[in-house]
Amino acid sequence: MSERFTVSVEPALAQDFDDFIKRKGYSNRSEAVRDLIRGALAKERLSPEQDGACVGVLSYMYDHHERELSKRLTQTHHAHYNLTVTTLHMHLDHDMCVESVLLKGTARDVQAFAESVMARPGIRHGQLHRIPLEHALDPGPAATPAHQHHHES
Ligand code: NI
Incomplete structure:
Protein backbone atom coordinates (compact mmCIF):
# COMPACT_ATOMS: atom_id res chain seq x y z
CA MET A 1 0.00 0.00 0.00
CA LEU A 46 23.70 8.25 10.41
CA SER A 47 24.37 11.70 11.87
CA PRO A 48 26.39 11.87 15.10
CA GLU A 49 23.27 13.18 16.91
CA GLN A 50 21.12 10.14 16.08
CA ASP A 51 23.98 7.61 15.88
CA GLY A 52 21.66 4.91 14.50
CA ALA A 53 22.61 1.32 13.77
CA CYS A 54 24.24 0.69 10.43
CA VAL A 55 26.11 -1.70 8.23
CA GLY A 56 29.36 -0.35 6.82
CA VAL A 57 31.35 -1.43 3.79
CA LEU A 58 34.94 -0.27 4.05
CA SER A 59 37.36 -0.86 1.19
CA TYR A 60 40.99 0.05 0.66
CA MET A 61 44.20 -0.98 -1.01
CA TYR A 62 47.67 -1.44 0.48
CA ASP A 63 51.11 -2.82 -0.19
CA HIS A 64 51.64 -5.86 1.99
CA HIS A 65 55.41 -5.24 1.95
CA GLU A 66 54.78 -1.99 3.84
CA ARG A 67 56.50 -2.38 7.18
CA GLU A 68 54.25 -3.74 9.92
CA LEU A 69 51.06 -2.66 8.11
CA SER A 70 49.51 -6.09 7.61
CA LYS A 71 50.20 -6.99 11.24
CA ARG A 72 48.76 -3.73 12.56
CA LEU A 73 45.67 -4.07 10.40
CA THR A 74 45.03 -7.53 11.79
CA GLN A 75 45.48 -6.18 15.32
CA THR A 76 43.00 -3.37 14.64
CA HIS A 77 40.44 -5.85 13.31
CA HIS A 78 40.84 -8.09 16.35
CA ALA A 79 40.57 -5.14 18.72
CA HIS A 80 37.17 -4.39 17.16
CA TYR A 81 35.93 -7.94 16.56
CA ASN A 82 32.47 -6.82 17.69
CA LEU A 83 32.31 -4.37 14.75
CA THR A 84 33.99 -6.31 11.94
CA VAL A 85 31.71 -9.02 10.60
CA THR A 86 33.89 -10.29 7.80
CA THR A 87 36.81 -9.30 5.58
CA LEU A 88 37.36 -10.15 1.95
CA HIS A 89 40.99 -10.09 0.86
CA MET A 90 42.24 -10.01 -2.71
CA HIS A 91 45.94 -10.40 -3.63
CA LEU A 92 45.80 -7.98 -6.51
CA ASP A 93 49.34 -8.58 -7.78
CA HIS A 94 52.81 -9.26 -6.31
CA ASP A 95 52.63 -6.22 -4.05
CA MET A 96 49.13 -4.88 -3.65
CA CYS A 97 46.21 -6.18 -1.64
CA VAL A 98 42.61 -5.00 -1.74
CA GLU A 99 40.37 -5.57 1.25
CA SER A 100 36.67 -5.06 1.74
CA VAL A 101 35.47 -5.13 5.34
CA LEU A 102 31.84 -5.53 6.39
CA LEU A 103 31.07 -3.73 9.63
CA LYS A 104 28.00 -3.61 11.84
CA GLY A 105 27.53 -1.20 14.72
CA THR A 106 26.44 2.30 15.59
CA ALA A 107 27.06 4.96 12.96
CA ARG A 108 29.70 6.61 15.12
CA ASP A 109 31.64 3.42 15.94
CA VAL A 110 31.67 2.30 12.30
CA GLN A 111 32.83 5.74 11.17
CA ALA A 112 35.57 5.90 13.82
CA PHE A 113 36.87 2.43 12.97
CA ALA A 114 36.94 3.22 9.24
CA GLU A 115 38.73 6.51 9.80
CA SER A 116 41.39 4.88 11.97
CA VAL A 117 42.07 2.35 9.20
CA MET A 118 41.96 4.83 6.30
CA ALA A 119 44.30 7.28 8.04
CA ARG A 120 47.01 4.63 8.46
CA PRO A 121 50.16 5.27 6.43
CA GLY A 122 50.21 2.97 3.39
CA ILE A 123 46.42 2.66 3.10
CA ARG A 124 45.22 3.96 -0.25
CA HIS A 125 41.81 4.67 -1.78
CA GLY A 126 40.03 4.13 1.53
CA GLN A 127 36.31 4.56 1.31
CA LEU A 128 33.39 3.83 3.62
CA HIS A 129 29.79 3.31 2.60
CA ARG A 130 27.24 3.19 5.42
CA ILE A 131 23.75 1.76 5.09
CA PRO A 132 21.37 2.66 7.93
CA LEU A 133 19.42 -0.13 9.59
CA GLU A 134 15.75 0.38 10.41
CA HIS A 135 16.02 -1.09 13.89
CA ALA A 136 18.46 -0.90 16.75
CA LEU A 137 21.20 -3.52 16.83
CA ASP A 138 20.42 -6.91 18.27
CA PRO A 139 22.84 -7.07 21.21
CA GLY A 140 23.27 -10.80 20.61
CA PRO A 141 23.64 -13.60 23.15
CA ALA A 142 26.87 -12.19 24.61
CA ALA A 143 25.06 -9.09 25.90
CA THR A 144 22.18 -11.03 27.45
CA PRO A 145 22.54 -11.11 31.23
CA ALA A 146 23.80 -14.51 32.28
CA HIS A 147 21.49 -16.81 34.14
CA GLN A 148 21.87 -16.06 37.81
CA HIS A 149 22.98 -19.07 39.73
CA HIS A 150 22.27 -19.27 43.37
CA HIS A 151 25.19 -20.70 45.23
CA GLU A 152 24.74 -22.11 48.67
CA SER A 153 27.31 -20.65 50.94
NI1 NI B 1 47.26 -9.91 -0.27
Whole structure:
Protein backbone atom coordinates (compact mmCIF):
# COMPACT_ATOMS: atom_id res chain seq x y z
CA MET A 1 0.00 0.00 0.00
CA SER A 2 1.37 3.38 -0.98
CA GLU A 3 0.38 6.71 0.40
CA ARG A 4 -0.08 9.47 -2.13
CA PHE A 5 0.73 13.08 -1.57
CA THR A 6 0.90 16.09 -3.83
CA VAL A 7 3.84 18.46 -3.85
CA SER A 8 3.74 21.95 -5.36
CA VAL A 9 6.96 23.38 -6.75
CA GLU A 10 7.75 26.38 -8.91
CA PRO A 11 8.13 25.62 -12.66
CA ALA A 12 11.91 26.20 -12.75
CA LEU A 13 12.48 23.72 -9.91
CA ALA A 14 10.17 21.17 -11.57
CA GLN A 15 12.16 21.54 -14.80
CA ASP A 16 15.47 21.08 -13.00
CA PHE A 17 14.07 18.03 -11.23
CA ASP A 18 12.85 16.48 -14.51
CA ASP A 19 16.32 17.04 -16.02
CA PHE A 20 17.84 15.38 -12.94
CA ILE A 21 15.47 12.41 -13.31
CA LYS A 22 16.48 12.00 -16.95
CA ARG A 23 20.21 12.19 -16.16
CA LYS A 24 19.92 9.66 -13.33
CA GLY A 25 17.76 7.32 -15.38
CA TYR A 26 14.73 7.19 -13.07
CA SER A 27 11.62 5.88 -14.79
CA ASN A 28 9.34 8.39 -13.08
CA ARG A 29 9.13 11.22 -10.56
CA SER A 30 7.82 9.00 -7.77
CA GLU A 31 10.83 6.69 -7.88
CA ALA A 32 13.18 9.69 -7.81
CA VAL A 33 11.31 11.32 -4.90
CA ARG A 34 11.34 8.05 -2.93
CA ASP A 35 15.12 7.79 -3.32
CA LEU A 36 15.63 11.40 -2.26
CA ILE A 37 13.47 10.89 0.83
CA ARG A 38 15.35 7.70 1.74
CA GLY A 39 18.64 9.50 1.24
CA ALA A 40 17.64 12.38 3.52
CA LEU A 41 16.35 10.02 6.24
CA ALA A 42 19.49 7.86 6.00
CA LYS A 43 21.71 10.92 6.33
CA GLU A 44 19.88 11.95 9.48
CA ARG A 45 19.94 8.44 11.00
CA LEU A 46 23.70 8.25 10.41
CA SER A 47 24.37 11.70 11.87
CA PRO A 48 26.39 11.87 15.10
CA GLU A 49 23.27 13.18 16.91
CA GLN A 50 21.12 10.14 16.08
CA ASP A 51 23.98 7.61 15.88
CA GLY A 52 21.66 4.91 14.50
CA ALA A 53 22.61 1.32 13.77
CA CYS A 54 24.24 0.69 10.43
CA VAL A 55 26.11 -1.70 8.23
CA GLY A 56 29.36 -0.35 6.82
CA VAL A 57 31.35 -1.43 3.79
CA LEU A 58 34.94 -0.27 4.05
CA SER A 59 37.36 -0.86 1.19
CA TYR A 60 40.99 0.05 0.66
CA MET A 61 44.20 -0.98 -1.01
CA TYR A 62 47.67 -1.44 0.48
CA ASP A 63 51.11 -2.82 -0.19
CA HIS A 64 51.64 -5.86 1.99
CA HIS A 65 55.41 -5.24 1.95
CA GLU A 66 54.78 -1.99 3.84
CA ARG A 67 56.50 -2.38 7.18
CA GLU A 68 54.25 -3.74 9.92
CA LEU A 69 51.06 -2.66 8.11
CA SER A 70 49.51 -6.09 7.61
CA LYS A 71 50.20 -6.99 11.24
CA ARG A 72 48.76 -3.73 12.56
CA LEU A 73 45.67 -4.07 10.40
CA THR A 74 45.03 -7.53 11.79
CA GLN A 75 45.48 -6.18 15.32
CA THR A 76 43.00 -3.37 14.64
CA HIS A 77 40.44 -5.85 13.31
CA HIS A 78 40.84 -8.09 16.35
CA ALA A 79 40.57 -5.14 18.72
CA HIS A 80 37.17 -4.39 17.16
CA TYR A 81 35.93 -7.94 16.56
CA ASN A 82 32.47 -6.82 17.69
CA LEU A 83 32.31 -4.37 14.75
CA THR A 84 33.99 -6.31 11.94
CA VAL A 85 31.71 -9.02 10.60
CA THR A 86 33.89 -10.29 7.80
CA THR A 87 36.81 -9.30 5.58
CA LEU A 88 37.36 -10.15 1.95
CA HIS A 89 40.99 -10.09 0.86
CA MET A 90 42.24 -10.01 -2.71
CA HIS A 91 45.94 -10.40 -3.63
CA LEU A 92 45.80 -7.98 -6.51
CA ASP A 93 49.34 -8.58 -7.78
CA HIS A 94 52.81 -9.26 -6.31
CA ASP A 95 52.63 -6.22 -4.05
CA MET A 96 49.13 -4.88 -3.65
CA CYS A 97 46.21 -6.18 -1.64
CA VAL A 98 42.61 -5.00 -1.74
CA GLU A 99 40.37 -5.57 1.25
CA SER A 100 36.67 -5.06 1.74
CA VAL A 101 35.47 -5.13 5.34
CA LEU A 102 31.84 -5.53 6.39
CA LEU A 103 31.07 -3.73 9.63
CA LYS A 104 28.00 -3.61 11.84
CA GLY A 105 27.53 -1.20 14.72
CA THR A 106 26.44 2.30 15.59
CA ALA A 107 27.06 4.96 12.96
CA ARG A 108 29.70 6.61 15.12
CA ASP A 109 31.64 3.42 15.94
CA VAL A 110 31.67 2.30 12.30
CA GLN A 111 32.83 5.74 11.17
CA ALA A 112 35.57 5.90 13.82
CA PHE A 113 36.87 2.43 12.97
CA ALA A 114 36.94 3.22 9.24
CA GLU A 115 38.73 6.51 9.80
CA SER A 116 41.39 4.88 11.97
CA VAL A 117 42.07 2.35 9.20
CA MET A 118 41.96 4.83 6.30
CA ALA A 119 44.30 7.28 8.04
CA ARG A 120 47.01 4.63 8.46
CA PRO A 121 50.16 5.27 6.43
CA GLY A 122 50.21 2.97 3.39
CA ILE A 123 46.42 2.66 3.10
CA ARG A 124 45.22 3.96 -0.25
CA HIS A 125 41.81 4.67 -1.78
CA GLY A 126 40.03 4.13 1.53
CA GLN A 127 36.31 4.56 1.31
CA LEU A 128 33.39 3.83 3.62
CA HIS A 129 29.79 3.31 2.60
CA ARG A 130 27.24 3.19 5.42
CA ILE A 131 23.75 1.76 5.09
CA PRO A 132 21.37 2.66 7.93
CA LEU A 133 19.42 -0.13 9.59
CA GLU A 134 15.75 0.38 10.41
CA HIS A 135 16.02 -1.09 13.89
CA ALA A 136 18.46 -0.90 16.75
CA LEU A 137 21.20 -3.52 16.83
CA ASP A 138 20.42 -6.91 18.27
CA PRO A 139 22.84 -7.07 21.21
CA GLY A 140 23.27 -10.80 20.61
CA PRO A 141 23.64 -13.60 23.15
CA ALA A 142 26.87 -12.19 24.61
CA ALA A 143 25.06 -9.09 25.90
CA THR A 144 22.18 -11.03 27.45
CA PRO A 145 22.54 -11.11 31.23
CA ALA A 146 23.80 -14.51 32.28
CA HIS A 147 21.49 -16.81 34.14
CA GLN A 148 21.87 -16.06 37.81
CA HIS A 149 22.98 -19.07 39.73
CA HIS A 150 22.27 -19.27 43.37
CA HIS A 151 25.19 -20.70 45.23
CA GLU A 152 24.74 -22.11 48.67
CA SER A 153 27.31 -20.65 50.94
NI1 NI B 1 47.26 -9.91 -0.27
